[in-house]
Amino acid sequence: MKGSIMGKLDFGLGLGSMALGIILYFYFDSLPSDSAFYPKIICYAIILLGAIITITGRLRMKVEKGQGDGKTESSGQKDPKSYRTVLLVVLYLFAYYFLFQVVGYTIPMFLLIVGTVYTLGYRKWKVLLPVALGVSAGLYLVFTQVFRIKFPGAFF
Amino acid sequence: MDNILLGLQSVTDPNVILFLLLGCVVGLIIGALPGLTGNMAIALMVPLTFTMPPNVGLAFLVAIYCSAIYGGSISAILLGIPGTISSFATTLDGYPLAKQGKAGLALGTSTMASVFGGLFSGAVLMFLTPVLADAALKFGPAEYFAVALLGISCITSISGDNVPKGLLSGMLGLIIAIIGMDPQNGVPRLTFGDPNMLSGISLVSSLIGVFGVTSVLKTAELCKKQETLQKVPEVDSVWIGIKECIHQLPTWIRGSVIGTIVGIIPGAGTNVATFMAYDWEKKLSSEPETFGKGNPLGVAAPESANNAVTGGSLVPLLSLGVPGNSTSALFLGAIMIHGMSTGPVFFTDHPDIIYGLFISFIVANIIMAPLGIFLLRYMKTILSVPEKLLAGVILAFCATGVFSIASNPFDVLVTIVFGLIGYFFNKFKIPTAPMIVSMVLGAMIEGNLRQALVASRGSWNFLYTRPLTLGIMVVAVGSFILPFIVPMIKRTFAKK
């Protein structure tokens, strides 16, 4: 049951790698020959490995179909909520990346910590807020005063 | 012997002892913070040493150097985030151990192994430096190419169950290593016209992305499902006991020898040594399947190796006047500013300084152990911080540390993107370790291969006409295919 997902994933992964290998091959082919020589060897390897992974993935899919197990997915069930959490954390990170260059370090960092921890489901505000404030302000002080790092942005 | 006494004398200076202690604390803390490397700490401290007496300044720097490498193992074990590339191999077994509630064993192992590695290479440094100098010069591009292949040959054995996927991961790492300006002719490759990409993808940033950010994303995915899984692991004692020490001693020796030898080769660097030490330990082990799942020897080997490199990397600097890695280049500056020159004349002109440096090196390694064990008592309480709260704090440390590497916001972006890459690799069950190894060694492989081809006027005959190259190549190929052959042999024997 878990295998059939893996089989499909592998099949897709193999095809994807082969495609990537081919695209990269043509990209490197457009460069001067001495720059292209070594990357092209790696492209061959990627295409070859992609093919192997595709074939083994395909075989696994067949074997599992042949066994015909009708078990439904239980452990591999995709919970859209869990992916939403991941997506949110990634969004926060990108938001931090853009904000800290404009606003400055401490405030976006404070928001990043609070946002992430809150989204992950931690709700003890009495712990969370002091920790977030302490970490963002503390890191700011240590990095600017001790390590002499200059952060971009308008404020600290 | 007189010289050693001279060295001892310089270390009895209370200032030297004070700065050795201070250096150890600074190094330990900086090494433990993800993204901050000992190299950075030393670069910051070098100007401070301009005004110190040379023996004090060098003692300070050497203490930071040794303890920062050891400190890197702390975050590798407790958080699963290698702060520097040299503690990457430690993560492979150290973090699983911590999750099993054996953080104390892992940290204790890394402490003892680091100290042993440091002392071993310190002794080599003190007695064999002049002898080893010429060995460092034997290495040309062809040999470097072979060494790099030897380093990368471990990707088959750290690939896990699915070797094609591991190799795919390795090849993608090699492609990532190509990004940037072609060092041989200045052609930009895969840079998409962005000047930030010209010097390639920062290794530390991507490493912290793949380990730090990815682990937070995994926590994010699981947080809605397994509310019950949060069990604070029992933390055992950091002192591992004499019995365990004796059990690990052969591993320490092997790791130290590999670390010292590889450290001496200028430019080969710390990273190759840790990969090799880990890989060989796994291959020699009677139970290789336990590696990667929490085998203390998988911590002991790379940790003894990376601390042994510290001594090795100073050999070419002191004997030839050529820095072996970026950290020893900083030492060069700190030595020259006082009007001393490195190389053989250093030994004849300033025996007190150089032997003081050797003794300081050894004392720093001795101070490191009790200091580490003392600090670790408090540091391991990190494990009792709720996972969700810790995740936010980890992101904060990663994002800050990564920015500070080069004060370049682009590195923060690299970390985020590599966090995503690590997450997708995880979804497709592709191991990330081979990618990291390849990214570290990719430039070394290509650069030296192409230089070697220039030197041999385009012919591949350097692979077999140079005995040293040939020897290393044979070992590399053997190490690469061994994981394929061993199961085959075992199968044929089992049939009989």
Place this chain on the structure above:
Amino acid sequence: MMRKTSKLALAILAGMLMFVSACGSKPSGGGTGKTAKKVNFPTKAVDLVVPFKPGGNVDMCSRIIAPVMEKSLGQPVEVLNKPGGGAVIGQTYALNAKPDGHTVLVLTSSFATNVLSGNTTYKIDSVKMIGQMCYDPEVLVVSSALGVKDYKSFLDVAKSKELLNTTPGFSTSHHICSLLYGQKTGIKFQYMHTNGSAEQTVELAGGHADVGFTTYAGAASLIQQGKIIPIAVANDSRLSTLPNVPTLKELGLDFKYGSYRGLAVSSKVPDDVVEILRDALKKAMNDENVKKQFANSGLPVSYTDGPAFEKMVREDYKGLESVKPMLKK
């Protein structure tokens, strides 16, 4: 809940804003009388932007002069490393910063080569020079394994076969020097580009490469050990560190080249500010301790003032035009 946090954050933000504006107004309120004849500079810390990693020669120079310039400027002078992109990132950063003189670029030979490559947002005249800190003449060295002791026998060998020339990297000053030298003499080399001068000198000392241009400091120890042999200096006069090595000029070739390090600011910085910086650098370079530390580090002090340095860099740039096709693909 999220709304609550954002409100909280806004409140904090507002509070901090007030704090900042309160702090900010104090020093500027006291000093910036616009009627004052002299410009008020510097009003805050001055950054020396080093476009390389900490620890190299360029970084070293900057860290030696920073505390001394600090004394005459009366504000902190801090070294800021912005490595990457073959120094393009740091150079772009420094020249795109607010042109008020508080961001100073540590300018090296790579500035001219980067401009030459045509991929930069700045041009050769985007900078005003503060002055040159040091000038390192290139030294032609060979591996002792080549069996050549003087320039004449070197020419014989070099003309009979293509020698292996090792550089610390593509388009570094050592590489450019080799290209220009090759162009002038008609000698052809095969190039091996390493990662930095440490690797370059080890290749020479180990006999893995035959020849290279380098500067004295990086190769000093290996020269003393006889593993690398200096055969000529690309300079008008002999070096005090290598008194027995003839110059190329003495040998009948009018060729000089060297790598330089100096300070520069964006050309948009007002002239009176530039003057203040020029004064500060001049004072720093005349400081005995600075001279000693430069000399110890193997960095030949050769201070020239802003206009002279500017002229030199422009001339260097013109000279490079001829090797442009070899650098650009």
